[in-house]
Amino acid sequence: MRRALFWLALAAVLIALPQGLSLSQQEMLVFLTINILLVASYRLLTLTGEWSLAHVVIMGVGAYASALYAAHFAVPVPVSMLLGAATAAGVALLLSYPLFRMKGFYFLIGSFAAGEIIRLLWRRFREPFGGPRGLTRIEPMPSFDLGVWHFDFFLPASYYYLVLAVVAVSLWTLWRIEKSPVGLTFHAVHWQDSLAQAAGVNVRAWRTLAFVIASGFAGLCGALGAHYLGTANPQAFGVEQMVFVLTWAIVGGTATFHGPILGCIALTVLNDVVLRGLGLEQARPMAYGLVLILAVLFLPKGLEDLLARALRRLRGAGARTEPAP
Amino acid sequence: MRKGWSLLPVTRRRFIGGAAAGLALAPAAARRAPAQDKVVRIGFLAPLTGPVAAWGKPGLDGCRIWAERVNAAGGIRLADGSHQVEFVPYDDEYDPATARVGATKLVMEEGVSFVMMLGGDPWPGAQPVADRTGMLFSTLLPSDLGPDTPTLIAPAEVHPVYNVTAVDWLAENRPELKTAVMCAQDDALGLPSVATYLAAFEAAGIEMLEEPILFDPATTDFAPIVTRMLARGPQIVCLDTCYTDYVHPICEQLFQQGFRGQVLSCTADFYDQIIARTSKEWVEGMLFQFPDFDDPALNADFINFEDPNGFFATYNERHPGEWGAVSWEYASIMDLWKAAAEKAGSAEPAAVLAAMKEGGKGPHIFGEAEWWGADLFGIDNALVGNWPVVAIEDGKARIKEFRSIPAWYDRHGEILKKWMTEYGQMWNQR
Numbered sequence: 001m002r003r004a005l006f007w008l009a010l011a012a013v014l015i016a017l018p019q020g021l022s023l024s025q026q027e028m029l030v031f032l033t034i035n036i037l038l039v040a041s042y043r044l045l046t047l048t049g050e051w052s053l054a055h056v057v058i059m060g061v062g063a064y065a066s067a068l069y070a071a072h073f074a075v076p077v078p079v080s081m082l083l084g085a086a087t088a089a090g091v092a093l094l095l096s097y098p099l100f101r102m103k104g105f106y107f108l109i110g111s112f113a114a115g116e117i118i119r120l121l122w123r124r125f126r127e128p129f130g131g132p133r134g135l136t137r138i139e140p141m142p143s144f145d146l147g148v149w150h151f152d153f154f155l156p157a158s159y160y161y162l163v164l165a166v167v168a169v170s171l172w173t174l175w176r177i178e179k180s181p182v183g184l185t186f187h188a189v190h191w192q193d194s195l196a197q198a199a200g201v202n203v204r205a206w207r208t209l210a211f212v213i214a215s216g217f218a219g220l221c222g223a224l225g226a227h228y229l230g231t232a233n234p235q236a237f238g239v240e241q242m243v244f245v246l247t248w249a250i251v252g253g254t255a256t257f258h259g260p261i262l263g264c265i266a267l268t269v270l271n272d273v274v275l276r277g278l279g280l281e282q283a284r285p286m287a288y289g290l291v292l293i294l295a296v297l298f299l300p301k302g303l304e305d306l307l308a309r310a311l312r313r314l315r316g317a318g319a320r321t322e323p324a325p
Numbered sequence: 326m327r328k329g330w331s332l333l334p335v336t337r338r339r340f341i342g343g344a345a346a347g348l349a350l351a352p353a354a355a356r357r358a359p360a361q362d363k364v365v366r367i368g369f370l371a372p373l374t375g376p377v378a379a380w381g382k383p384g385l386d387g388c389r390i391w392a393e394r395v396n397a398a399g400g401i402r403l404a405d406g407s408h409q410v411e412f413v414p415y416d417d418e419y420d421p422a423t424a425r426v427g428a429t430k431l432v433m434e435e436g437v438s439f440v441m442m443l444g445g446d447p448w449p450g451a452q453p454v455a456d457r458t459g460m461l462f463s464t465l466l467p468s469d470l471g472p473d474t475p476t477l478i479a480p481a482e483v484h485p486v487y488n489v490t491a492v493d494w495l496a497e498n499r500p501e502l503k504t505a506v507m508c509a510q511d512d513a514l515g516l517p518s519v520a521t522y523l524a525a526f527e528a529a530g531i532e533m534l535e536e537p538i539l540f541d542p543a544t545t546d547f548a549p550i551v552t553r554m555l556a557r558g559p560q561i562v563c564l565d566t567c568y569t570d571y572v573h574p575i576c577e578q579l580f581q582q583g584f585r586g587q588v589l590s591c592t593a594d595f596y597d598q599i600i601a602r603t604s605k606e607w608v609e610g611m612l613f614q615f616p617d618f619d620d621p622a623l624n625a626d627f628i629n630f631e632d633p634n635g636f637f638a639t640y641n642e643r644h645p646g647e648w649g650a651v652s653w654e655y656a657s658i659m660d661l662w663k664a665a666a667e668k669a670g671s672a673e674p675a676a677v678l679a680a681m682k683e684g685g686k687g688p689h690i691f692g693e694a695e696w697w698g699a700d701l702f703g704i705d706n707a708l709v710g711n712w713p714v715v716a717i718e719d720g721k722a723r724i725k726e727f728r729s730i731p732a733w734y735d736r737h738g739e740i741l742k743k744w745m746t747e748y749g750q751m752w753n754q755r
Contacts, residue, residue: 023430023433024434027426027429031426123511123541131516132511132512132513132516133512133755134446136452136755156429229421229425229450230449231449231450233446233513235419235446236421236422276416281373281414281416282382282416
């Protein structure tokens with residue numbers, strides 16, 4: 001009952017949220033919501049013990065593919081988004097053949113190289129990828145009427161509700177995967193890979209599965225972003241953006257499902273709301289870096305640990321104040 | 326969810342009205358409104374941090390000096406009286422998503438009357454906001470222009486077309502130089518500039534010894550690139566529109582690898598640092614396109630910039646060692662905007678744009694210029710006239726001559742269009 005109330009309250013807050021924000025904050029909220037799915041999907045891959053540097057590039061594959069399907073094959077945007085996600089998953093499957101011949105640090109470097117190859121292909125081929133300038137004037141999500149409600153997806157609040165629905169379903173799916181035997185096998189592949197292998201688990205196949213699923217959701221993020229922003233270029237999916245995803249995951253912590261999400265929200269609010277709001281426009285990289293160092297020094301288990309401790313303390317306080325029977 | 330978000334056509338007023346919640350919690354703008362009756366706010370949406378900040382931050386510093394001077398002289402005189410000028414900066418991080426957020430904030434919440442951008446990658450992010458609101462935007466990169474962007478103007482620099490003036494000058498003054506090589510970063514700034522230099526070299530009868538080397542913007546080691554360029558024994562090494570972070574190490578490598586010929590570049594920002602990394606003798610004669618504003622040539626009657634020498638002195642006093650290509654450019658755009666707003670008697674974007682383009686001519690910083698560009702950009706929204714050719718002499722940038730871009734284009738326009746097409750840079754190819 002308490003859990004159901006929590007989810008209902010959260011849903012109410014998320015639905016009401018845009019009403020309490022300015023237009024530019026609503027714009028930020030759209031990108032933040034997309035990034036939450038991006039970092040949550042990244043965590044699925046890390047469950048198997050592998051950290052990739054190609055996740056943001058794979059997100060770009062979804063963006064490019066969805067934009068191109070909509071532009072060249074007149075595919076309706078919602079369908080092209082799904083096709084973009086499928087294409088990202090397909091590209092990940094192809095990449096998995098060479099990449100999962102490696103593990104650990106070698107996989108990390110291999111994934112970086114693979115991502116750079118994809119980015120170079122976007123740069124190199126002006127047709128169809130638009131070269132360094134990328135794609136512009138990407139087909140927007142069409143407006144539609146739902147009874148008395150009119151949704152114009154140029155407006156951030158409207159697009160936020162679309163993104164919120166997609167991200168909620170995606171997060172639920174990721175959660176279910178993690179809690180299913182598939183997710184438990186991912187954990188086994190990470191922590192006991194030799195034992196799992198001895199028990200007949202095809203470790204490479206399970207790592208590939210995690211990589212493909214995570215990439216599919218990353219591709220969906222790219223598609224959601226591209227059709228809102230109207231542009232996709234190789235620079236937007238570079239290693240710099242990947243560092244942000246890594247930072248969200250590290251600062252938030254990857255031990256729990258909500259850890260990276262916490263990291264993403266906290267750092268985005270810090271960077272785009274607090275520091276800008278304080279007028280530290282140009283000092284943001286320095287302040288952001290300082291916070292990261294402090295977080296690593298004093299919160300080595302991430303924000304998720306801080307939250308867990310706070311919840312334990314609250315529960316403890318609640319138990320102490322309960323009257324004796 | 327709210328009812329009534331059908332906003333076609335959308336005006337700023339209706340946009341804000343349709344999102345009442347957003348307006349209700351846009352406290353900063355709302356609180357300031359009563360005090361802003363006599364203030365015109367100008368948005369500055371450019372990279373203020375990150376690798377491209379060198380083409381944003383110095384511009385903002387220049388604008389603040391410009392605003393102080395204009396405000397001290399009584400402000401902008403519109404039909405309803407004098408208005409002080411206030412700049413509202415937003416760091417777009419050279420990222421389209423951040424640019425969209427910034428454009429929304431500036432136009433919808435800060436109530437700006439005009440938005441200045443560097444342009445390039447961030448522009449497509451801001452473009453829908455411009456389209457929907459009719460806000461007047463400016464860019465330093467005319468390659469952003471297109472027939473579907475009627476409220477985007479390029480009134481300061483016509484990058485990269487002005488690069489032809491230095492090549493033209495070189496061909497006339499150093500006719501013995503007949504061979505060249507070129508390198509550039511493979512991006513939206515580098516490629517149109519490559520096409521322009523190729524056209525200028527062809528028009529000047531200078532032979533390219535090999536295809537331009539296009540390097541990845543993430544490149545940090547330029548030794549192999551310089552080695553490859555010098556292997557053909559060129560007389561001219563052209564650095565295209567390389568960012569400052571590339572120009573300096575490339576010059577250092579050219580110096581270390583023994584090149585003693587002519588260096589040609591679009592920019593040579595912070596050239597004192599290039600001198601420190603090479604030598605005063607090595608830099609002597611380096612040609613580029615952006616003058617220091619203590620140059621006596623800028624005191625000529627046809628220059629449309631108030632007291633350039635004083636502006637330069639103030640700038641260097643406040644930001645020593647930070648003078649660069651864009652330090653004056655955004656301020657010069659503001660000169661043009663101010664003149665048009667005063668002519669229109671209003672800061673409304675449509676009225677200012679109409680006043681600016683009246684008669685097809687305008688007061689460009691380097692003299693009277695014409696609204697031009699339909700051929701290359703699909704729309705006459707670039708203000709084009711003369712541009713300076715600058716050389717480093719005795720460790721100091723000096724204007725050698727002002728040359729006419731339209732005059733060059735009249736003679737060699739077809740060559741430029743050929744190379745722009747070859748590199749996919751014509752407006753209808755983008």
